[in-house]
Amino acid sequence: MPDVRASAHPHADAGGPSASELLDFVRRTAEDAALIASLPLDPEGRTWIRLNGPGGAEAWLIGWPPGTGTGWHDHGGSRGAFAAATGELTEQSLAAQLPTEGWKTLELADGVDRERRLGDGRGRAFGPHHVHQVLNLSHDTHAVSVHAYYPPLPLMRRYSRTGQVLRLEEVERPEEWA
Template sequence: MPQRVSTPAPSSASVPPSPPLPAVAGRSGGSSAPTAADLLDFVRRTAADTELIDSLPLDPEGRTWVRLDGPGGSEAWLIGWAPGTGTGWHDHAESYGAFTTARGTLKENSLAVRLPASGWKTLELADGVDRERRLTAGRARAFGQHHVHEVLNESRETHAVSVHAYYPPLPLLRRFSRSGAVLRLEQVERPEDWQ
């Protein structure tokens, strides 16, 4: 019998609490982790770099990606999305992050609920936990730890390109399948699986 998840998560419009700002020009204090706002600023600035965006090789049938140097030791990626491609349902474990669309339009389906970190294989989701947003070029969003979502390029003709950053660097990725209100843990990937 699936466990039932019904506790709503904080509003997706809010940025979760995050560590102090890192030491950079104009800031005082020692070196520390980037905040969600720092990651959001990074993905926006990177997406505005048209030379970098143009340099990403695009595959006509699949996603392509290049690892970037993120701020304060974060993990960052430039990702190309062929028409009709997507990530499937997943989370980023203990990492918080941000992403923006540099070209095209991406759709994000997410769950406004915090899932248990471990100890389950199947969950029944309560009504009202689904969220949907479209991120056209220049639109960005930040998210907290254990954020469950899928990202899709629903265009049938146009590639999309996006920039993503996570802190701490992704320790793992949990992949899920979904059938109606039932979410099932299918796979746990480690960094060596996508390097």
């Protein structure tokens, strides 16, 4: 498994790398052609390699076959960033901070939906309460991306969405991702 180590970086605070430092890391890593080429691509499902992120961050190199996506999810309170290394990804997100506990179903207000396309080398950072889904909408081209999170993901909440209704479906823990 390839091992990517970030150079030492002073952090904005003792709480690990900032979202902008994570974005810098994923963009630089997405430019590593040898690393990107080392990821085995599967025509049916996503593939991934775990990387060493900066300052103790969790990082992943992910391959996306045409037509695949994550479904709606959050990152359990971690901040993060991701960048497309090859191909194009579409991120659909909510421009609203959702409560993290005590609900199973929420009705979303009008106007909270955001969509951005991230092509080769483009990335984005996000804060700890970000809810989104990432999709490869291509019919014939794989995409590869680099992701980093700090603190390392304590959990991920998965949601389903019908219209303006968002429903909490499950909570995944890191031991399930081995």
